Amino acid sequence: MTDSPVALITGGGSGIGAAVARRLLDTGWRVTVTGRGEERLRRFAKELGEPGELLTLTGNAAEYDDVTTAVETTLAEFGRLDAVVANAGFATGDSVAEGDPVGWTDMVLTNVLGPALLIRASIDALKETRGRIVLVGSVAGFVPTPGNIYGATKYAVTGLAENTRRQVTDWGVGVTLIAPGRVETPFWDSLGSLPPGHLLTADQLADSIVWALEQPAGVDVNTVVVRPLGQPN
Numbered sequence: 257m258t259d260s261p262v263a264l265i266t267g268g269g270s271g272i273g274a275a276v277a278r279r280l281l282d283t284g285w286r287v288t289v290t291g292r293g294e295e296r297l298r299r300f301a302k303e304l305g306e307p308g309e310l311l312t313l314t315g316n317a318a319e320y321d322d323v324t325t326a327v328e329t330t331l332a333e334f335g336r337l338d339a340v341v342a343n344a345g346f347a348t349g350d351s352v353a354e355g356d357p358v359g360w361t362d363m364v365l366t367n368v369l370g371p372a373l374l375i376r377a378s379i380d381a382l383k384e385t386r387g388r389i390v391l392v393g394s395v396a397g398f399v400p401t402p403g404n405i406y407g408a409t410k411y412a413v414t415g416l417a418e419n420t421r422r423q424v425t426d427w428g429v430g431v432t433l434i435a436p437g438r439v440e441t442p443f444w445d446s447l448g449s450l451p452p453g454h455l456l457t458a459d460q461l462a463d464s465i466v467w468a469l470e471q472p473a474g475v476d477v478n479t480v481v482v483r484p485l486g487q488p489n
Contacts, residue, residue: 262334264288266317267344269296275462276341281309288330290315317344317370327377337381339469341390342371351403360405367409375420386428388469391417393435399489421478430476432468436461437483454486
């Protein structure tokens with residue numbers, strides 16, 4: 257098992273992050289997942305039978321000390337790091353002209369600063385393995401919606417992915433932006449209900465993320481937009 261690849265996933269206790277972790281574990285990866293909710297992470301590990309290939313760590317993706325601790329603990333436990341997936345994020349569900357700013361700071365820090373901190377904390381280890389960075393963006397980072405602050409954070413992630421790629425490609429590190437459309441996950445819990453129409457499942461999106469992670473050496477897939485059929489925007 258010492259040669260099997262290792263991934264670190266932020267926001268990995270549920271939804272897309274958990275689905276990616278399951279897929280990777282099934283294909284022989286070792287996986288660290290982080291999240292703010294200790295009980296949620298404990299339940300996730302228990303559901304999987306608490307495998308030795310899974311490490312769960314409580315931490316805030318927008319706090320650099322927590323992120324560096326996650327990277328260092330992963331390296332100490334598994335001995336290497338081959339991929340990071342910046343998945344942690346949320347939406348306040350309000351608008352710039354009519355919303356309540358009280359939640360915006362945490363959203364911007366989690367959605368934008370969080371992926372940047374993960375890149376900074378992990379890049380030295382990824383250079384060693386010629387690994388990969390996956391940033392989970394959104395269709396909202398390409399298609400403007402009136403007043404959408406969340407969409408603005410995902411526009412920032414879209415830019416961060418390309419800016420990062422241009423810096424790290426000469427170091428042998430790949431960068432993929434995965435931009436999903438509507439996905440049926442706990443993301444919608446804070447917004448009150450699921451959106452209308454067909455939604456992707458977290459497992460379907462996880463297939464795209466794992467596909468990007470398992471590209472052949474020397475291949476760098478950069479931008480993948482994944483919508484459910486029937487989503488026009």
